[in-house]
Amino acid sequence: MNKLLAITWLCCICIGASLAAELPEDIEKCRFGDSPCFVRTLNDLIKRYPKGIPEIGLPPLDKYSFPDTSVLDSPHRGPIWMTFHMRDNVHKGFNNATVTHVEGFLQDPTKQQIILKARLPRLVHDATYDMQGRFMLFVMNTTGKLQSDFQNFRLTLTIKVILEYRNNKRYLKIYDMVPVIDIARWIVWFDNLYKENEDVTIALNNSFNKHWLEFWNDLEPALLRSFSAGFTVLLNTVFEKVAYDDMFLPDIDIRIGYRDD
Numbered sequence: 563m564n565k566l567l568a569i570t571w572l573c574c575i576c577i578g579a580s581l582a583a584e585l586p587e588d589i590e591k592c593r594f595g596d597s598p599c600f601v602r603t604l605n606d607l608i609k610r611y612p613k614g615i616p617e618i619g620l621p622p623l624d625k626y627s628f629p630d631t632s633v634l635d636s637p638h639r640g641p642i643w644m645t646f647h648m649r650d651n652v653h654k655g656f657n658n659a660t661v662t663h664v665e666g667f668l669q670d671p672t673k674q675q676i677i678l679k680a681r682l683p684r685l686v687h688d689a690t691y692d693m694q695g696r697f698m699l700f701v702m703n704t705t706g707k708l709q710s711d712f713q714n715f716r717l718t719l720t721i722k723v724i725l726e727y728r729n730n731k732r733y734l735k736i737y738d739m740v741p742v743i744d745i746a747r748w749i750v751w752f753d754n755l756y757k758e759n760e761d762v763t764i765a766l767n768n769s770f771n772k773h774w775l776e777f778w779n780d781l782e783p784a785l786l787r788s789f790s791a792g793f794t795v796l797l798n799t800v801f802e803k804v805a806y807d808d809m810f811l812p813d814i815d816i817r818i819g820y821r822d823d
């Protein structure tokens with residue numbers, strides 16, 4: 563009986579180990595907390611794998627699809643209200659990102675928050691939008707395509723993680739992410755914004771693009787929530803597949819030799 567249990571247990575470990583995904587071999591592994599190495603490795607990963615790595619859950623960086631989001635959601639009553647939802651969201655341009663700064667990823671990753679900074683010359687967001695609203699007598703109920711172009715996009719992610727244990731391995735899970743975004747300019751095009759009259763659509767487009775900074779300031783909290791959801795899904799997918807310790811070189815403590823904890 564004991565033997566049977568032992569064999570079952572061994573099988574479980576073997577299956578577990580074979581399921582655990584590994585980073586590609588051509589990607590340099592770093593020691594815990596080695597910030598310059600993380601910057602090098604991440605930039606190398608982005609350059610070599612713009613189409614992503616399905617085995618480890620890394621989506622295509624040149625065309626990243628992320629969850630539906632709601633930018634505005636006011637109650638449908640009164641003379642002025644508006645709801646604005648986006649679906650079929652795709653971000654293009656992460657393949658051109660340069661990681662400039664990485665902090666954290668210590669042996670115990672919960673000890674210090676993780677900070678990631680990156681810069682993209684251009685981030686293009688394609689989506690289908692559903693907009694409904696009322697502005698006095700003017701009623702809107704539109705579905706159309708939108709394209710949003712964030713120029714000189716600078717991103718800082720501050721991430722808090724917890725550790726989960728599976729098959730004797732440690733896995734990261736994000737429980738809080740705060741994004742900070744700076745852009746040099748925002749260019750937006752809404753297709754079909756006012757379907758009764760193309761001229762109105764063009765006028766609204768011109769007005770939006772002229773006053774982009776005010777719109778950005780107003781919409782930033784909602785857009786940040788959308789970015790945060792997108793990045794959390796992206797990173798958690800990778801963290802769920804690749805064990806934390808498998809992302810790094812084994813921690814060697816000279817005093818006691820190889821430490822495996």
Ligand SMILES: *[C@@H]1O[C@H](CO)[C@@H](O)[C@H](O)[C@H]1NC(C)=O
Binds near residue numbers: 658
């Ligand atoms: C990313 O860089 C490539 C090569 O320079 C370019 O063709 C592509 O348009 C860039 N992507 C974006 C979204 O700007």
Ligand SMILES: *[C@@H]1O[C@H](CO)[C@@H](O)[C@H](O)[C@H]1NC(C)=O
Binds near residue numbers: 694
């Ligand atoms: C908006 O339009 C769709 C179809 O075009 C319709 O089904 C829906 O009831 C409309 N909603 C409102 C609030 O008018």
Ligand SMILES: *[C@@H]1O[C@H](CO)[C@@H](O)[C@H](O)[C@H]1NC(C)=O
Binds near residue numbers: 750764767771772
């Ligand atoms: C939208 O407006 C901007 C700014 O006026 C302009 O550069 C752009 O060409 C317009 N887009 C379309 C498709 O009309």
